[in-house]
Amino acid sequence: MSLTHNYKKIENRFFDRIVASLSRGTKKFRMRMSKFFRLLGRRYTVMIIPHTEKKAVNFKISFATIFVLCAFVSVLSAVTVVLGILFASGGQNILSAEARMTAAETENEELKDSVVELRRTARNFESVLSETLDSFGLSSQLNRPSQTAGDYASFVNVEAHDGQTMRELQDVKNISRFLESSMTELSRISGLLNSKGNLLEEIPTGWPVERGRGYISAPFGPAQHPIRGYWYLHNALDIAYTRGTGIVATANGKVVEVTWHEDYGNYLTIQHKYGFYTRYAHCDAIYVSEGDTVAQGQRIAALGNTGLTTGPHVHYEIRIGSQNIDPIRFLSME
Secondary structure: OHHHHHHHHHHHHHHHHHHHHHHHHHHHHHHHHHHHHHHHHOEEEEEEOOOOOOOOEEEEEEHHHHHHHHHHHHHHHHHHHHHHHHHHHHHHHHHHHHHHHHHHHHHHHHHHHHHHHHHHHHHHHHHHHHHHHHHOOOOOOOOOOOOOOOOHHHHOOOOOOOOOOOHHHHHHHHHHHHHHHHHHHHHHHHHHHHHHHHHHHHOOOOOOEHHHOOEEEEOOEEEEOOOOOOEEEEOOEEEEOOOOOEEEOOOOEEEEEEEEEOOOEEEEEEEOHHHEEEEEEEEEEEOOOOOOEEOOOOEEEEEEOOOOOOOOEEEEEEEEOOEEEOOHHHHOOO
């Protein structure tokens, strides 16, 4: 019972304090509001005394009116500031838009100039490509317009196709289609050049002394033997240079013979495609063996004067089957 009684006392005391606090707060609020309304009700006399003989002017005004006027002026000032800020921002945006428009016009003019230059370059490219195709005997399949076949002026149409399409944009589209078709033609040329390059590597068109060195000391054809004195058919080219200089394969092939002969000295024979054979004689040293596969330009021997010679040189033969042919005819193909 005592615990319950104590709890009730604490509870009553707590609520009493809350009620007392609310009563005091309400009383203070009423007092302040009363003072405020009394302040609003006060009246003031405003007197205007001129520095002349005119009569002084006076009028009464309440504090409430002064308060409303001040509030109105404050709101009006705030609105004016906000509108000024918005106006300044809008003006800045207009200036920025004008600057962007000017830049866009400048870029548009530059774009037009670039399209004109692109049109001129594409015209030159089309002319060179057509000449190149003709030189290889290839028929042109370029994507030109049908109005005037072969005339590049019609390919880049100088008139707008309709009122909404810019001439420059249509030019760029036409040039893009033209370049796409040119890729096919360039691929055909590339394939032909690769085929030609592979062919030249398979037949003996190279110079047999490395780095293009040496000079022809005896051509192919009838000649008097420099040592024995009789006339005979010289079935090779003699290319003279310093002893030890590298001798290279004149085409891709397979070494089929490496041997010695009393006239040729150290020599080797290479078999190539299409029935070609090449022989390199009077070598000071040979760096390959029978069965080896060699590539065009690979060093295979050293120039010397082994065998029956009057000085260091390489005796270079080309045969088709068993028939010797003049190597000059193939050396001129490079």
